[in-house]
Amino acid sequence: MTLKIDVALLSPGEKLLWEYGILTPDEIDLEAIAADRGLLIKHSPLDGADARLVATKTAGIITVNSRTSEKRQRFSIGHELGHWERDRKHGLINLCTKSDLAQHNQIAKTSEAEANLFSADLILPPYLVSTRTQSKEASIDLILNVADEFRTSREATGIRVARLTRAPTLVVVFGQRQRTWTFKNSVWPHYVNPVNVVHHDSPSFNLLFAGVNGEKTRDQKEPALRWLVGDDLRMVDVKVQSVKLAFNNILSVIRLPVKPC
Amino acid sequence: MTNPDTKRLKMAQALRSAFHAEAMEESPTNDDVSQMLVDNGEDPDVITRQYQELIAEKIRAAKKGRMQAFRRENTTRVSFALRGSILMKAPTPGIDVMRSRIKALSTTPEFDKSSLAIAYRNGVSQSDSDIRSLYQDLLDLGVINDDSEN
Numbered sequence: 001m002t003l004k005i006d007v008a009l010l011s012p013g014e015k016l017l018w019e020y021g022i023l024t025p026d027e028i029d030l031e032a033i034a035a036d037r038g039l040l041i042k043h044s045p046l047d048g049a050d051a052r053l054v055a056t057k058t059a060g061i062i063t064v065n066s067r068t069s070e071k072r073q074r075f076s077i078g079h080e081l082g083h084w085e086r087d088r089k090h091g092l093i094n095l096c097t098k099s100d101l102a103q104h105n106q107i108a109k110t111s112e113a114e115a116n117l118f119s120a121d122l123i124l125p126p127y128l129v130s131t132r133t134q135s136k137e138a139s140i141d142l143i144l145n146v147a148d149e150f151r152t153s154r155e156a157t158g159i160r161v162a163r164l165t166r167a168p169t170l171v172v173v174f175g176q177r178q179r180t181w182t183f184k185n186s187v188w189p190h191y192v193n194p195v196n197v198v199h200h201d202s203p204s205f206n207l208l209f210a211g212v213n214g215e216k217t218r219d220q221k222e223p224a225l226r227w228l229v230g231d232d233l234r235m236v237d238v239k240v241q242s243v244k245l246a247f248n249n250i251l252s253v254i255r256l257p258v259k260p261c
Numbered sequence: 262m263t264n265p266d267t268k269r270l271k272m273a274q275a276l277r278s279a280f281h282a283e284a285m286e287e288s289p290t291n292d293d294v295s296q297m298l299v300d301n302g303e304d305p306d307v308i309t310r311q312y313q314e315l316i317a318e319k320i321r322a323a324k325k326g327r328m329q330a331f332r333r334e335n336t337t338r339v340s341f342a343l344r345g346s347i348l349m350k351a352p353t354p355g356i357d358v359m360r361s362r363i364k365a366l367s368t369t370p371e372f373d374k375s376s377l378a379i380a381y382r383n384g385v386s387q388s389d390s391d392i393r394s395l396y397q398d399l400l401d402l403g404v405i406n407d408d409s410e411n
Contacts, residue, residue: 021321047388
């Protein structure tokens, strides 16, 4: 496989993968990379955290909570690897509990956010994901394919795919009572927002209340006002597809029509 | 050809060889190489990039091999470490002693100088079981000894 990569444009997480010659998703072995960087990974139950990093200047041990899902464990390894790779250079930060992430501790919060970004780029590296999304519309079908190939959660993959798509795309998770979170990609108009509950005329409504985990709707046109709040949407259709998640949630992808230049 | 002529010819050949040898010893400059490439109809920038990519690819391949080897080794190490944790190196002090030793660590100069770090992802209060495994990690890393007075 030939990939033309401008290394200067890669994020720190991607650079690490590129350094190890990673060219396909199945080669992303975070435990092996961690081991090569001097970190031992243990999988064992933790009551008070998703993961823990204990590190000296030359070696460290990451313990990941074996009670969490495999996908979450991978993300946690990537997160702690991020601390090891990034924070070690500037003097490690000692994080103990959530109280350390209180409002006043901006350095720790920034470090946590950076470690999360680092991890996201390790498990869903844009330089590999983009080859799967190129010239394709963001749909649940595409997200499920990528999530399956990269062994990642549907939600995290939805965000990555939306980020890499050029068309205005919104990813949203609804519970049966209300919307729980939203992600708008960079070309989505900031003044257009999703509704708070799924419209009863939408096929996604049936999915939300009667579907089983993994079931999905067709990728189809629906009136924009079923899904969005904003001006000038009366005559607009959007394309929508949803999939049922665990805990009676659905993940929906909404795409605005691209205006001709 | 007379004998002196033969002698003179041999000398000339030797001189020519010595001259060539000396010339070969002089390393060509970057400009010389660039000019040679241009003379051969090549683009020096393209050739340079090709060599850089080739070298980078070799380095990546070497690291990848190392990663795969570490993967095999690490699997053995982890299982050994875990078995060791349970069977051979089970921490002996009571939970209160472990807590106090760990707490004492946070006041040591090493902790201040960031040569020791403990970071949690989504951390809340730590159970006794968490403290035991943390203590074990500190033992494994040689940060504390089992007979530590800390």
